[in-house]
Amino acid sequence: MASTAATRIHGKEREELADILRKRVSGEVRFDPFSRVLYSTDASIYQMEPVGVVIPQNVDDVLAAMEVARENNIPLLPRAGGTSLAGQTVNHAIVIDFSKNLNQVLEVNSEEGWARVQPGIVLDQLNRELAPHGMMYAPDPTTSSRACVGGGIGNNTCGAHSVIYGKSLDHILEVDAILADGTQTHFRNMEAHELEAKLSGTGLESDIYRGVRNISQGNIAEIKARYPNIMRRVSGYNLDEFLTDDPFNLTKMVVGSEGTLCVVTEAKVNLVPRPTMTALSILHFSDIVQASEAIVEVLRHEPSSIEVMDNILLQRSRESLGHSGDLSFIQGDPGALLAVEFYGESEGELVSKTNTLKRDIEGKGLAYACVNILDRPGQNRVWNLRKGGLGLLMSVHGDAKPLPFVEDTAVDPETLGPFVKRFDEIVRNHGTEAAYYGHASVGCLHIRPLVSLKSSEGVATMVSIADEISDLVKEYGGSLSGEHGDGIVRGVYTEKMFGPEIYQAFQELKRTFDPQGIMNPGKIINCPPMTENLRYGPDYHAQTIPAKLDFSIDTDFAGAVEMCNGMGACRKLEGTMCPSYMATKDEEHSTRGRANLLRAAMSGRLP
Structure with missing residues (x-):
């Protein structure tokens, strides 16, 4: 059942807390029921009503909100685009929304290859501002049109090109942060004498330096034994x-910590040169297992990206008005595609690379067709389909949806073929099917089983699949999260995946950074059961409202409202959707916000 903040704070206390904040914050303080509904969901399966929302105008507002939270022992949650898939950005807490105002590029140094940015800057907007410098910020999740740098720091975001660029961990150089006690600090690479001064100091910051060093270096053998030996491990700390x-740089502990350790107010990010030219080879396979088995051979050609799309996604695209006319690159009826990208300095170089791949793959009988695309519009059509994958999949009608609960597994690409085969067997043994897409180049696939959580049987199916998949990932030496983070849905398996000693080290680390336990509690470790706080559960019911328009394709009007999955595509800053959000940058004026309010009213959460 989706819970409220009643266990944290009562009505009168909420009003008093809001009054205190309004006296100390120059930005917006929104503690009304409607604002709390707007921030109670993200793109995950969870719903948790916040205590209230603060939209800071500046860093002083962030500091003031943190001080009020600490003084009143109220949890605090930093949030940006709210596109998280594991429940990281919902909590019974004071939510600080960075996306409206703290969203600027502060400085660009193209000669040294870095920029200083605020956490609310949208990834695509950042790269638009970097384009005149011939540079870009490398992490590129498919949600880059609305996801923010701050959220990427929290999740350790990667994206389609991580096979050459790595994770956010490799691109966040320094951060300004506010610690749980209100201390403002700057984390960066420390020289030996600087580190020694921190280690010998007093106060929470020095406690953290000593704690991180002692916890990590006191568990070296267990860390080497239990951490997956793959590039795409973002689970845990x-x-x-x-x-x-x-080197010793606490920035690297902050990245991937999901707001559970401190609040980032500014970041110095690494920049890379923009590619001169690109080309795509679209490999066609009869099924997803064959596509997965071909990855190792494709990697020998040193591509910049390998993305996989399965037949469920392709079928949804054929039924989509926005994509059905842009599928000329597909030959026949493939069960899966690999979109293989190459960088090059000239068209001749790209022709050579794509033709060499085509001869190799077709000569070895690994794919039944290969379509090479060198023109930019043609490549954009493929990337638009891939980036629209989540929205296309979630447009499935009915209560059973391709849900995110085992959608971020990562294994060594060498073992991806047999892993996918076993994964699919587990899903089918539960009487359902799964949609497959993701970053095949690094063994990170976003696999979404179709499940309805509106019945007890559906919830039990989700848990059973998740249990078996966690066993499978552990067997293959992989990670339950390759870029989407742990949150709640994978945080419940942290001890199982890392073992009791590392889990205890994680708990000690959390206590060291956050002695009061107020920083986004219940994420990564000490999580509530994955079956609590569900947006839709067996007890969810929505009113049936008579309508003159025909909503029968989604059962009824309530079903149409529930088609919003929270992915936040309506928060992008270019295009035609959503003009009201583009004008105000207010969540309430986004299509997602309106859907959340409608659903809350129809299900009785709002009067």
């Missing part, structure tokens, strides 16, 4: 980055 003192 990054203790493996602190096995030695050289």
Whole structure:
């Protein structure tokens, strides 16, 4: 059942807290029932009503909100685009929304290859501002049109090109942060004498330096034994980055911590040169297993990206008005496609690379067709389909949806073929099917089983699949999260995946950073059961409202409202949707916000 903040704070206390905040914050303080509904969901399966919302105008507002939270022992949650898939950005807490005002590029140094940015800057907007410099910020999730740098820091976001660029961890150089006690600090690479001064100091910041060093270096053997030996491990905390003192940069502990350790107010990010030219080869396969088995051979050609799309996604695209006319690159009726991208300095170089791949793959009988695309409009059509994958999949009608609960597994690409085969067997043994897409180049697939959580049987199916998949991932030496983070839905498996000793180290780390336990509690570790706080559960009911228009394709009007999955595509800043959000940057004026309010009213959460 989706819960409220009643266990945290009562009505009169909420009003008093809001009054205190309004006296100390120059930005907006929104504690009304409607605002709380707007921030109670993200793109995950969860719903948790916040205590209230603060939309800061500046860093002083962030500091004031944190001080009020600490003084009143109220949890605090930093949030940006709200596109998280594991429940990281919902909590019974004071939510700080960085996306409306703290969203600027502060400085660009193209010669040294870095920029200073605020956490609310949208990824695509950042790269538009960097384009005149010939540079870009490398992490590129498919939600880049509305996802923010701050959220990427929290999740350790990667994206389609991580096979050459790595994770956010590799691109966040320094951060300004506010610690749980209100201390403002700057994390960066420390020289030996600087580190020694921090270690010998007093106060929470020095406690953190000592704690991170002692916890990490006191568990070296267990860390080496239990951390997956793959590039796309983002689960847990990054203790493996602190096995030695050289280098020592607490930025690397903040990345991937999901707001559970501190609040980031500014970041210095690494920049990379924009590619001169690109080309795509579209490989066609009879099924997803064959596509997965071909990855190792394709990687020998050193592509910049390999993205996979399965037949469910392709079928949804054929039924989509926005994509059905842009599928000329598909030959026949493939069960899966691999979109293989190459960088090059000239068209001749790209022709050579794509033709070499085509001869190799077709010569070895690995794919039944290969379509090479060198023109930019043609490549854009493919990327638009891939980036629209989540929205296309979630447009499935009915209560059973391709849900995010085991959608972020990562294994060594060498074992991806047999892993996918076993994964599919588990899903089919539960009487359902799954949609497959994702970053095949690094073994990270977003696999979404179709499940309805509106019945007890559906909830039990979700848990059973998740249990078996966690066993499978562990068997293959992989990670339950390759870029979407742990949140709640994977945080419940943290101890199972890392073992009791590392889990205890994680708990000690959390206590060291956050002695009061107010920083986004219940994420990564000490999580509530994955079956609590569901947006839709067996007890969810919506009113049937008579309508003159025909909503029968979605059962009724309530079903049409529930088609919003929270992915936030309506928050993008270009195009035609959503003009009211573009004008105000208010969640309430986004299509997602309106859907959330309608659903809350129809299900009785709002009067």
